[in-house]
Amino acid sequence: MKFRNRKPKEVEADLVLNDGVQLSRKEKFLRAFKEQSGWLFVAPAVILMLIFTAYPIVSAFINAFKQDLRMTSLGVTGQPMYNGWGFDNFVRVLKGDTGTGGANFLQCLINTLVFTFVSVPLSTLLALLISVALNSIKAVQKAYQTILFLPYLTNSLAMGAVFATFFKIVGTQSSPDTVGIVNLVLGWFGISPIDWMGLQSPAWQLGSLSIPWAKYIVVIVYEIWSGLPFKILILFSALQSVNKQYYDAARIDGASRNTILWKITAPMISPQISYLLVTGIMGGMKQYSAIIGLFDDTMGHDYDVGTIVGYIYQYLDSSYTGYAFAASLILFAIIMVITAINLRVSNKRVSY
Amino acid sequence: MRISIQHLTKIFPSRTKGGKEVHAVEDMCIEIPSGKLVGLLGPSGCGKSTTLFMLSGLENPTSGKILFDDQDVTTLAAEKRGIGLVFQNYALYPHMTVQQNIRFPLDNMRIKKEEGNARALDAARLVQIEDLMSRKPNELSGGQQQRVAIARALVKMPNVLLLDEPLSNLDARLRLQTREEIKRIQRETGITTVFVTHDQEEAMSICDIMVVMKLGVVQQIGEPQSIYDDPNNLFVANFLGTPPINIFKGRIEGGKVYVGQEAIGETSYDDREVYVGIRPEGFVYDAHGAFTLGVDHIEVMGRDKSVVALHESSTKPTVRCIIDSDVVLPHEATQLRFNIKPYKLFLFDAETEERLK
Structure with missing residues (x-):
């Protein structure tokens, strides 16, 4: 790598020197050092990235293809033992034939897709509406802004625990005859308490898979709520930077409030909306901590609301590490495909 | 459409407590006959744009009346006044093509697509941008954007056309050309037009009636030549004429x-x-x-x-x-x-x- 942005003066000097004059070894070295010195400046970042990004990726790639990889049993060389190379890990993960019980990959994949593709669009839409409302009030705007941003500062495990309490069918241990706040409110409308999160949680059966819709609702409500603050922050600041004159022009042109929102406001902040959707979907596909917060580390009843990352952690913990590597590569591929589609769509729809 | 401005006053409350309120426009009375091109002229901060925005309905007057023909429109919402407004920096919607921009007011009136397209094309022809219909605003020059903005204001066949500093964002040569253009369009359409400018030469050259303002107060109203030849006071005499x-x-x-x-x-x-x-x-x-x-x-x-x-x-x-x-x-x-x-x-x-x- 040669750095080309040297000052013209130096370049000129180089030309003169190259023109016949013999360079000493020391001079040659100094010059070579000067030319390559750019590396020194990028070195800290490059080294950190090699250790914490590049090495794990390469390692995951390699280990995913080691069959019967047991991190817990070391061979004579002190390295984990494995049984040759192949696609065995991938086949077993996708077939759900891991021979260890626990989470099922297909179940986790469906869960993850449902959580992501329901909660991200809904919370973005809700954030847009809230930001527009927030933008059109003048009094106590700052106070609302602060309140709406508070959840962002809260730990997701703690929030999960609080949500779990909201949805509980029995109140607290000291007063087991009460119900959680959600069931309490439903009770006012004559709906009998639903076991949102427990063993009796209602679910549909889909072949060997189950669709625990009540738990889905809990997760989705939680994700919408926890995703709102950041989205509102981004969209609200985007709205503030839209020139007010467009709204005046739209009023003169007789546009209704609805038309202004969907034909003027939304396209004006479409880069930010697209950013939120793309990063939101990426984050959603990697969801993990919320499920643990809500359902503990069994991820519901026998992992029935497990996510892909949850699946990966579970196998990372056990002695069957190869499955975790394989699953993480599959997740990587899925996120890449979805993001590519996202970007392609947004290139067409977003106007910068 | 005849415009009658009667004792129009706009007072902006002061931002800080106990500060001075700003009298942007004070007791303005103007009668504008139908089909005339009227220029509001004055140095910046003299209340001419505020007057224009009160005519458009974007600002509400503190007191006084605005009549279009004999209808009192003082409290009528902007979209119901049947006016076209061209903003100083055009305010073209950047995500829409020229055609969509021009058609936007018609879409809001729920006019059928074919008719809307035909009318948009007519308006584009009037300002000579019919070849640019599929472009986005940021692919146009300043002068072309200006024309799109005028076409958008004209497409709904407004009773009154309002232009806020229409030429201030154009270079000198384009300014000369565009002011002739505005005069031509105004003549062809016969729409009562009010425009705001701080450039006396611009106002003198195309106005039928000129209104000279200073600090929210009208100094003189009349034909440009008669104001030049017969100024009411030192300010007007000083403001008009180059050198x-x-x-x-x-x-x-x-x-x-x-x-x-x-x-x-x-x-x-x-x-x-x-x-x-x-x-x-x-x-x-x-x-x-x-x-x-x-x-x-x-x-x-x-x-x-x-x-x-x-x-x-x-x-x-x-x-x-x-x-x-x-x-x-x-x-x-x-x-x-x-x-x-x-x-x-x-x-x-x-x-x-x-x-x-």
């Missing part, structure tokens, strides 16, 4: 107008201190003239030449006299004498700055 009028401190003594020790004109007014305004074209070179000026230098413009002169009573650093290029001036003169055309000489009371007519 600007020359102003001297002078006095009236026994029916004669004195600047310094020289009597340069006559008047029927009583003795008093006055400002004497002389248009640059009001000087006639005469070796025995009444008014002596020290010569700084002479600029030759081809069609005419201007003598840049000095006088101790002048309120401006230099005095500018425009004379025909075929008048022969003495070579390297340090002083020149002039006679003053009486109708180019205006007297203003030194205290009130009102014209002594």
Whole structure:
């Protein structure tokens, strides 16, 4: 790598020197050092990235293809033992034939897709509406802004625990005859308490898979709520930077409030909306901590609301590490495909 | 459509507690006949844009009335007034094509697609941008954007067209061209048009009626030439004309107008201190003239030449006299004498700055 942005003066000097004059070894070295010195400046970042990004990726790639990889049993060389190379890990993960019980990959994949593709669009839409409302009030705007941003500062495990309490069918241990706040409110409308999160949680059966819709609702409500603050922050600041004159022009042109929102406001902040959707979907596909917060580390009843990352952690913990590597590569591929589609769509729809 | 502005006042409350409120427009009364091109002229901050926005309905007046024909529209919402407004920086929707921009007002009126497209095309033809219909605004030059903005304002066939500083974002050459264009479009459509400008040349060149404003108060209303020839006060005289009028401190003594020790004109007014305004074209070179000026230098413009002169009573650093290029001036003169055309000489009371007519 040669750095080309040297000052013209130096370049000129180089030309003169190259023109016949013999360079000493020391001079040659100094010059070579000067030319390559750019590396020194990028070195800290490059080294950190090699250790914490590049090495794990390469390692995951390699280990995913080691069959019967047991991190817990070391061979004579002190390295984990494995049984040759192949696609065995991938086949077993996708077939759900891991021979260890626990989470099922297909179940986790469906869960993850449902959580992501329901909660991200809904919370973005809700954030847009809230930001527009927030933008059109003048009094106590700052106070609302602060309140709406508070959840962002809260730990997701703690929030999960609080949500779990909201949805509980029995109140607290000291007063087991009460119900959680959600069931309490439903009770006012004559709906009998639903076991949102427990063993009796209602679910549909889909072949060997189950669709625990009540738990889905809990997760989705939680994700919408926890995703709102950041989205509102981004969209609200985007709205503030839209020139007010467009709204005046739209009023003169007789546009209704609805038309202004969907034909003027939304396209004006479409880069930010697209950013939120793309990063939101990426984050959603990697969801993990919320499920643990809500359902503990069994991820519901026998992992029935497990996510892909949850699946990966579970196998990372056990002695069957190869499955975790394989699953993480599959997740990587899925996120890449979805993001590519996202970007392609947004290139067409977003106007910068 | 006839516009009648009656005692229109706009007061902006002060931002800080106990601060001064701003009287942007005060007690404005104008009658605008149908089909005229009217220019609101004044330095920045004189309330001309505020007036325009009150006409459009984007600002509500503090008091007073606005009538379109005989209908009181003072409290009518902007979208119901049937006006077209062209913003200073055009406010074209960046995510829509030219065609979508022009069609936008029609879409809001729920006009059928074919009819909407046809009308959008008609409007585009009027401003000569029919080839640019599929472009986005950021792919257009300033002048083209301006035309799109005018087409968007015209497409709904407004009763009144309002333009806010329509030429201020264009370069000098385009400005000349566009102001002719605005005049042509206004003539072709016959729409009553009000536009705002701080450029007196622009206003003089295309207006049927000119309204000169200062600090929210109308100074004078009339045809451009008549305001130029017959200004009401020192401000109006000073504001109109390039190069600007020359102003001297002078006095009236026994029916004669004195600047310094020289009597340069006559008047029927009583003795008093006055400002004497002389248009640059009001000087006639005469070796025995009444008014002596020290010569700084002479600029030759081809069609005419201007003598840049000095006088101790002048309120401006230099005095500018425009004379025909075929008048022969003495070579390297340090002083020149002039006679003053009486109708180019205006007297203003030194205290009130009102014209002594």
